[in-house]
Amino acid sequence: MTDESPFADIRGLLATMPGPDREAAAMVRARDATLTKPAGALGRLEHLVEWLAAWQGKGQPGLDRPLVCVFAGSHGVAARGVSAYPPEVNRQMLDNFAAGGAAINQICAAYGLGFKVFDLAIDLPTGDICTGPAFSEKDCVATMAFGMEAVAAGTDCLGVGEMGIGNTTIAAAIYAALYGSEAAQWVGRGTGLDEAGIGRKVAAVEAALAHHAGHLDDPLEILARLGGREVAAMAGAILAARLQRIPVVLDGYVATAAAAVLHALDPSALDHCLAGHVSAEGAHAEVLERLGLVPLLALGLRLGEASGAALAIGLLKGALACHRDMATFAQAGVSGPSAA
Template identity: 55%
Template sequence: MMFPTPAAFAAALADPIVPDEAAIAHARARQASLTKPPGSLGRLEDLAVFIAGWQAQARPQIRRARAVVFAGNHGVTAHGVSAFPAAVTAQMVANFEAGGAAINALAGAAGLELKVVALDLDRPTADFTQAPAMTEAECLAAMSAGADSVSNDLDLLVVGEMGIGNSTAAAAIAARSIGGNGADWVGPGTGVDRFGIARKVAVIDRALTRHGDAPATPFETLRRLGGREIAAIAGAVVRARQLRVPVMLDGFITCAAVAPLAAVPGAIGHCLAGHCSAEPGHARLLSALKLEPLLRLDMRLGEASGAAVAVNIVRAALAAHDGMATFAEAGVSAG
């Protein structure tokens, strides 16, 4: 098990791993020598330098990239916080495995291998208005499953999720990590009406009160208010940083999964935000995490769908960075 104890998770989270400054300097120098006005490719230039730093090479490439969709079920659905029954989680996992979901098509278009990790779908987490969502052992197992999905031969990791009820868990985590109450973070999720939103707000406020005296550590926030798939995302992100693998985050739930981690300086410095979803709290969460999304397409599906689309932008950035001629190569005056 990658994280046998909460202390092991905290130690991994605190690892002082930073991008390679020499690679960054060489990548910036290359950008300055390419046949274009300085800065004319905008954020594509920044993306190339970002990936160069984490890959520790001046001309980075994405040879192997993986999208991992984690799935888990939530006991809080007993309060009517979702428009769909919990059985849909397993049904969608079957759809992923059969190749019929949006993420299957979008991962293929982005050149991503797709891995689906279903986490004890027959055992929903506890109702977090009454008790911690997970025991320590359950949370550590989920985090370790996330870590196990990352390998050191990856050039990019994309994280996504599936879990009926997980927008409620994500809003609770955001409130505890960033501040505010349920009303500040709740949105329609899979499409609940105003009465469903009111139920979500009430549930989250009860949970925040119930766990208000708990230690404000990333581990305790995730185990008390999260789900197995959310804890797995956190574990994957921490492990990816240890292996120097850059991560593309998806929507509100994946960003909420890393919100507790962000309390540790540099812990999510290897993460990119693929898009800003239509879930109302996502824009606020991205701002709090100081992540600028690559895309704004009004998507709200989850499954790593927005992040998969954004991978194409990264591929374009690296293609320009590696494939363009320099002024000297092209015989063009640099002015």
């Protein structure tokens, strides 16, 4: 049967995803065996370079044009008091990003990372998910397409993050729809909610799940009904990166919700992704375990705006520098391991 839904093209792209370049990864392993260190002494750093090589398709991977993208959206559910901050903070934070005043600006500057912010109709909230869909399937696909187009040609590693008051409520609703369990399991403090605020947030997720019951079997429909523009755009960016052989570093709770939708469609869809960190928000650790992603950092972050992803790319830069610039045993005149 032909799929004539707005999501048909997305499903078609998932079917064309390339796999890892195993020869490139083998080249990294071969060089690693010659470097002036015991085998495996750099632990996971060694595997990170293999991962870069496999997904860039290069035996000599690089991080010359890493890019951190923040997608900003606005949510109708925010009017229900599910955040400690008012919706007008969305526009104010976009101005702060532009002025270079946010945490992510400083992290990207410190590690030499490219940084772009995408305004996804920040002054036009999506529908309140408690009483209707966030947006139509057609608009959801269009937003995913926008996210795909946001991935700049020549990028060699993509960090994906977001900003939007109310979006941890959206993420919690997506996880509850994908994985079941009580809404309270997925709801966290977000921007610093008190107990009353947590109660409103749980109630909002419960109301959304009840309203859309019977229509949450398809992960893409979950995205359209319960998601937001930034979540859809991140899903598109992650997919586009895969098609262009660009490795991806995910940020926290909300960015992982976008990834979780793709994973629910195809468990191999995140093979080119790393979890930059495990967030203090909600049940992020449980979600990462479900996705088979082991986070690089555990710093108690819950800021969003790709802060954890950017820090993790800095770690990748260190791993790559060791692999690329460390002397070999022959170059350094250091004896290699003794023969058995």
